[in-house]
Amino acid sequence: MSASEIAAAKQLIESHGLSFEPGFDNLVGIYEQGELVAVGARAGNVLKMLAVEAEYQGGSLLGEIVTLLVSRGYDAGLDSLFVYTKPEYAGSFQALNFKLLATQAKVALLEYGNGLKKWLAAQSALIKPGCNGAVVMNCNPFTLGHRYLVETAAQQVDNLYLFVVREERSVFPFAVRMRLVKEGVRDIGNVIVLDTGHYLISSATFPTYFLKKDDPVARIQMELDVTLFASRIAPFFGIVRRFVGSEPLCQMTRAYNDTLRELLPAYGIALVEIERKEAISEVISASRVRDLLAHQQLKQLQNHVPASTLAFLGSDEAAPIRRQLEGPPA
Amino acid sequence: MKICKKGQAGTVQSSDLMVTVEPADALIIEIESTVKKQFEHLIRAKLEQVLAKHGTVSGRISISDRGALDYAIEARLETALQRAGGM
Numbered sequence: 001m002s003a004s005e006i007a008a009a010k011q012l013i014e015s016h017g018l019s020f021e022p023g024f025d026n027l028v029g030i031y032e033q034g035e036l037v038a039v040g041a042r043a044g045n046v047l048k049m050l051a052v053e054a055e056y057q058g059g060s061l062l063g064e065i066v067t068l069l070v071s072r073g074y075d076a077g078l079d080s081l082f083v084y085t086k087p088e089y090a091g092s093f094q095a096l097n098f099k100l101l102a103t104q105a106k107v108a109l110l111e112y113g114n115g116l117k118k119w120l121a122a123q124s125a126l127i128k129p130g131c132n133g134a135v136v137m138n139c140n141p142f143t144l145g146h147r148y149l150v151e152t153a154a155q156q157v158d159n160l161y162l163f164v165v166r167e168e169r170s171v172f173p174f175a176v177r178m179r180l181v182k183e184g185v186r187d188i189g190n191v192i193v194l195d196t197g198h199y200l201i202s203s204a205t206f207p208t209y210f211l212k213k214d215d216p217v218a219r220i221q222m223e224l225d226v227t228l229f230a231s232r233i234a235p236f237f238g239i240v241r242r243f244v245g246s247e248p249l250c251q252m253t254r255a256y257n258d259t260l261r262e263l264l265p266a267y268g269i270a271l272v273e274i275e276r277k278e279a280i281s282e283v284i285s286a287s288r289v290r291d292l293l294a295h296q297q298l299k300q301l302q303n304h305v306p307a308s309t310l311a312f313l314g315s316d317e318a319a320p321i322r323r324q325l326e327g328p329p330a
Numbered sequence: 331m332k333i334c335k336k337g338q339a340g341t342v343q344s345s346d347l348m349v350t351v352e353p354a355d356a357l358i359i360e361i362e363s364t365v366k367k368q369f370e371h372l373i374r375a376k377l378e379q380v381l382a383k384h385g386t387v388s389g390r391i392s393i394s395d396r397g398a399l400d401y402a403i404e405a406r407l408e409t410a411l412q413r414a415g416g417m
Binding site: 060063064066067070071074075077095096097112113114 | 336338341342343344348350360362363364392394395396
């Protein structure tokens with residue numbers, strides 16, 4: 001793709017009050033008599049920056065762009081594709097068989113295909129009656145802090161759904177994080193471990209969380225994520241309480257907790273904030289665990305992680321993760 | 331025709347449909363359509379007829395339809411099947 005083609009795409013996108021975001025797998029466009037009249041991009045399973053020149057709107061161009069992007073996403077092996085757009089454009093995508101997942105004042109999230117419904121149907125064996133709670137955790141890796149939060153929360157509900165973030169944005173791969181969580185909570189009878197699919201804190205619903213970009217965009221994304229959880233996922237599992245750890249360190253997580261506190265009550269869900277557990281003299285956190293690993297202070301780790309995680313951290317299997325954390329040799 | 335891998339055909343345009351097929355143990359047909367209420371049974375019958383014609387007895391067949399007519403349904407499904415059969 002030439003620089004002038006990208007410049008034309010950027011201009012068309014910006015003329016629609018959207019901003020051009022570099023970072024995509026495909027950028028497709030349609031030209032009419034040498035002029036770029038429609039554009040769209042795909043970044044992973046997110047379609048973005050779709051724009052059609054004003055005088056061509058209402059025709060078939062949006063469909064052509066979406067067809068191109070969906071086909072490429074399908075070729076890349078993706079089973080679900082999402083689009084974030086202004087709420088007033090949701091209807092244009094619904095007409096193309098996109099399903100509306102959640103809306104916020106400034107943004108609508110839609111999915112191509114019936115992914116959410118299928119994902120929920122696949123979890124239906126896990127539905128348990130009662131007053132249920134939920135925690136959502138990345139667990140990078142599973143620590144005594146996570147363990148404490150889960151244990152405390154599990155005592156307050158009939159069943160606790162523990163959603164492990166599926167998104168691969170962490171040093172510890174999803175399969176490892178999932179395994180350490182399962183091993184770490186195995187003895188707590190009423191905990192049900194599952195993953196978030198594409199529908200909780202993942203780049204599909206919440207990309208700014210990982211980017212640490214503390215601007216209104218983050219706030220909007222957080223509200224959208226909480227709305228999706230509260231309106232579509234919680235009712236399916238009978239979840240009436242959401243548990244979070246108090247957040248003394250990370251501003252982003254604290255803002256997310258504030259968003260939960262504001263929005264959940266309208267959906268009949270209570271937010272329960274649990275004080276973080278401290279090890280000897282410092283708060284336990286997964287980032288502290290990664291620090292200790294990076295500095296090869298394996299001895300101190302036992303104050304921070306349960307035996308199952310500790311065994312993994314010292315294993316041969318974890319060698320690549322340790323090397324990655326230690327960084328290149330000086 | 332056996333579905334050996336994923337296959338896709340069609341567009342999201344009006345009067346067309348997007349068909350995706352992939353291997354599965356049983357025959358599963360999933361229909362999304364803007365005219366589902368009125369025509370789901372006819373769309374399903376057409377899909378089943380085309381599948382039977384090609385001897386496809388298992389696979390997940392998903393369609394996202396925007397009011398395609400019978401011949402379009404047949405053409406798109408056949409193309410997706412061919413792409414999935416490694417022909």
